[in-house]
Amino acid sequence: MSPAGDDASIEGLRAAVREVMPRVRSDLEALVRIPSCAFHGFPREPVRQAADETARILESVGLSASMLDVTGGEPAVVGRGPREGAPRVLLYAHYDVQPAGDLDEWHTPPFEPTEREGRLYGRGAADDKSGIVMHAGAIAAVRAAFGEVPVDITVLIEGEEECSGPLADFVLVHPEVVQADAVVIGDVGNRALGEPTLVTALRGLVDCTVEVRTLPGPAHSGMYGGPAPDALLALIRILDSLRDESGDTVIIPGFEWTGAPVDEKEYREEIGLRPDQPLFGTGSLADRLITRPSASVIGIDAPRVEGAINAVIPHARAKVSLRIPPGVEPAAAMDALVAHLRAAVPWGVDVTITPGDSGRGALIATGGPAYADARWALETAFGKPVGEAGEGGSIPLVASVMQAAPQAEVLLMGAEDPGALIHAPNESVDLAELETMVFAEALFLARMGGALA
Template sequence: MADLTAQDIRTRVESDWERIVGVLRDKIALQSISAQGITGEHMRRSAEFVAELMREVGVDAKVAQAHNPDGTPGAWEVIGSRIVDPDAPTVLLYAHHDVQPVPDPAEWDTDPFVATEIDTRLYGRGAADDGGGIAIHSGALKALGDDLKVNIKVFIEGEEEMGSPSFIPFIEEHREEFESDVIIVADSGNWSAEIPSLTTSLRGNTCVDVTVKALEHPVHSGQFGGPILDANTLAAMLIASMYDANGDLAVPGVAAEEPIGGLQRDLDEASVRADAGVVDGYRMAGTGSLAARMWTKPSVTVIGFDAHPVEGSFNVIAPETTFRLSLRTAPNQRPEEAQDALAAFLVSNAPFGAQVRVDKLENGMGWAMDPNAEATKDAMEAMEEAFGVAPVNKGEGGSIPFIPELQRIFPEAQVLVTGPEDPKANAHSPNESLSLPGLKSNVVTEALLLDKLAR
C-alpha cells in the first residue's frame, strides 16, 4: 500500500483489537513488581513475555540482563530491532515492563492482578504504567506490518519503577542498539482519554537533608523555654522562609520557567482540587498559571521530618532535628545548580543563628522537548488524525531522569514523550486503569507517526 491513511490504520487496529487487549490482560497477570527484586525470576519471565510479544510483530528481540554500576547483576531488559532499509530513519521505541507494588489489595475495587473491564476502562496494576505503552508499540507495529518504512529498535526496561540504577551501564554496553534518529518514550499520557497530548517537559529533582541544631542536649521547656526555641520550631521557620507571601518559592538561584512551547490550555483548578483531594478552604499557593506552577516552576516538599511522636511526648526542648527536602526543578535548570542555591539559602537564613547543616543527596535532570523539531510536528499531525481533535500539549511536574540521560548520550536524536495514561489512570495508586478507547487512538497515533517519520 503506497500511502496509508488514518482509516487504513484504524481498520487494521480494529481487526487486531482483541489481541491488543489480551496483551494487557496477560501482562497484568504477570505481577512484574520490580520492588520484589529486579533480578528475580518473575522479572525474567516478564521480560521473556515482552520479547516474545515483540518477535510476534517482526522485531528480532531478546532478553539481556543489565549490570549495576558496581558490577552486580541488574534488571532484565528487552532489546531488539527490525531493519527494513539501512538508509531509512531509525526509531527507538521505549516502554518499561516492571510495575509498582500493591501494598494493600483491600484498597482496590477489583483484584489488582486480574484485568477487569468496567465501562470503557481496564483495571489492573500496570494497565496504564506501563503495560499500555507496551501494547501501543505492539499494536502499532502489527498495524503497519510489511508497510513499515522506518527501522525499529526497542528497549523495554525492567526497573523504571526502581529509579533505573543499571540504565546507564546498560546503554553504554549496548550503545549501537540504541542509536536512532527519533526516540518515542511511551510512558506518559494525554490531556484526557479523548484529547491527545505530547509531553513537552519534565521537571528535574534534587534532594537535601537539613539538620537544625540549637542545643548540645535536651533541656526542660519550662525552665528554658522562651529565649530558646526548639529545633522543630526553628526548622519550621527555616522552611517557611523559602516562600514569599504568595506562596511562590523565593530562593535566589532556583529558576522558574513558563510552559515549554507556550500554554495552550491551563489546568482546571476544580479538577486538580478533586483529583488531589484538596480540603475545602485551602487556597492554591503561588502565582501565574496553574500549569506553570505544576509543570515548570520549582516546588519544594518536606518528605521526611525527624520529630518526637505525639504519643509519649514530654516537656523538653528538642536540641536538633533533621528534615529532608525534595526540590522539583525547572526543566532546563541543572539540578546541581538548584541544589547549591538551595543549600546556600538555608545555611544563610538560619533562624536566630541556629546551626544549619545541609547534606546534598541525589540529582536528576529535567527535560524539555524541541517544539520546532520535525518529529514533533509529525506527532502532532498523527495525534489529530487519530483522535479527531487537536492535541493539547502538557508538561509533567514529576521527573523521569532517564529521558534527559538518553538525550545527553544521543544528542542528535529527537525525543517524543507519549503514553497511555489520562487523569483517571491512578498510576502508582489503587484502582489503576486505562481507557480502552484512548488506548485504541494511541495505537493508531503511533502507527501513523511511524509512517510519517519515514518521510
C-alpha cells in the first residue's frame, strides 16, 4: 500500500473522468434522441437503432461489440474486453425506454435532449441510458488513466427491460452469459443527489384477479334487493381483508430493515402527500417500504357512478397486487395471497381467483470483496459514507443473475436519483451526479483489478 501514490492515481483517474465527460454526454444525447420504446405496438426501427448506437459506444471505448439473440426478444448488446486471469466484471444496463406518455406534460420534447439547471432532460436520460454511458465512461477513463482495463469486462445492455422482456429467463437457460465475479446493475440511483447508495434489497411482486359473479344480470334493488347477492359488495368485503385495522398487510410475514432509514418528509414530498394526510401501517417507514408485504387494489371493474341505476350488481372484479419482501419465494407468496382472499369470501358467493404475474425480489449479500471495493469507490468518489437502500421496483434480472451465477456479487448503483422522475414526464439525469457515478465506477474497476490498492 502506498497511500501517496494511490492518492496521485485517484486524482489522475478523477482527471481522466473529467476528460471523458464531454463524450459521455454526447453519447447520452445521441441515445436519448432515439425513441427506443420496445413496448408492443411501437415501431421496431428505433429499438434496433438504439442497439446499433449502443454497440458503437461500446466499441468506441475499446470493447468488441456483438448482438446477443435473446430468444423471442430484441437483441441485447454485449461488449467484451477479455483479460485472462483477471477478476470478471459484468456491467448491466438497458437501452429501451418507457413510452413518453402525455407530450403536453413535457416542458421540452422527450426525445430532444435539453439541459436545464445542470440536468439533462429526455425520455431515458436516466432510465437507463445513463447506465450505458456510465459503464462506457468508466471504462474509457480507466483506460486513459492506467493505459488498460485491469479486469475482464463484459457489458450487457438489454433491449426490453421496461416491458419485462425475455432476458431474465434467458440467463437461467444460458447462465454462461452472466458468469462473473461481480455484476454491476446500473439501473438504480442514489437515495438523494450526492448521497452514495448501494441498493441491497429489492421487493418482489405477485398479482391476481378476483372475480365475483352472483346473478345472470342486474336485479332491481327495490323489487329484489336485500337477499339478492350483490357481487360488488362481496368483492369489497374480500378486498377489505388485504389490510388490517392499522393498515398493515398481514398476508405473509416481513422482517426488519437494517439499512438506511427512510425520511418521512422526503418520502411525502416524492409522492406529493400533504403533511396532514395519513400513512398506512405501523413500524418504521423503511420496513413498510422494503421488508414487509404491501397489498394494493390496482384496478376494479364495476358500474360507473355516472348513470348508475338502482340495481343489485351481478358481476365485479378487481386486480390485486402484492409487493413481497426481498427473499420471499413468489410462488409461496401467490399461494398465500390466493388462500387469504379465498378465506375472506363472504356469504358463500362464487369467486374466481386467477393468479397473474410474479417477480422475485432480492436480498443482496454485502460481505464480499467486490462489495467492499464498491463501497470504497463510492465513498472515495462522493467523499461520504455509503448508505444501503431498498428499492420498491423489481428488477427481475437481479434474481435471475443470483440464481444463474451464485458466486457473483451483485452491486446495484447508478445515476437515477429520485429527482430523475423515471417513467414520468420530464425525466432527467443530473450531469454532476452522472460524472461522480462514472468516477465511482472507474474507481471500482481499477480497485477490483488491483490498479488501486
